[in-house]
Amino acid sequence: MKLTILISLLAAAAAQVSAGRCPHVNPVPDPAPAPSDTATPAPTGGAPPAPGNPDVYYAVTLDQLNKAVPDAAADNYCSLNDRPKSCVNNKIAVDAINKAMTKYQIKRRGEAVAVIATMALESGYWQYNMNDTPGRPGQGTRAMLMYNFVYEYAKYLFPDAVKAEWKGLEFGTAENNKTMNDVAAMVIADEPTSFGAGFWYLSKSTTGFYNNDAALRDGNVDDFKGYLVDGIHTTAAEERITIWNKFNEAL
């Protein structure tokens, strides 16, 4: 029974990735300034931020993630699927997600649920970090950012290493394909960075959804639909709402 569920989940994920259905297709705005280094780091991990304490970042527990994605709770989750190289289980994912939420100073549960649910869909529950089946060179991270955003994210993370001429590349030639995949490789090289992509996007590349009391309110599915349409420029597809519901219940 459990295996059947996993197989259908994997098939669905593969179909979705191969369909290239990925949201981040809009032109890139000017990147926002880097965050200040003065904020207080997340203290405990696990507990939602105490109301009224603005310096505590949101954190997720392994139990919560296991509840949302039961298949990925297993130690052998990744050896059961055909993406063992890019796949991680919940144990690795939860650590990367919490590091990313600290880095991008995520304090609101509604933001955490929206971004984590979206990354779960885009990565096929942590199996994929590149769109390589059959593939769109340069598209990757756990949020499956399109290349134009992968480029901006790489520049944000590694300003000295990323060259201006890599901006706006289109795939097609062997050289472009390779360069675009090399840029993506920079940002998926470690899990906190690959999982950080969705939070970077929320906090730096879209405006009006991050730290906004009127957007992505806790438990508000209409706010999530607004983020899908106006934040990541996709549709409020039923599969996205179904996954959001799972995370909204579990986190």
Ligand SMILES: *[C@@H]1O[C@H](CO)[C@@H](O)[C@H](O)[C@H]1NC(C)=O
């Ligand atoms: C570059 O990638 C595209 C998309 O996957 C592919 O169609 C094309 O054949 C690739 N170019 C080369 C030279 O391999």
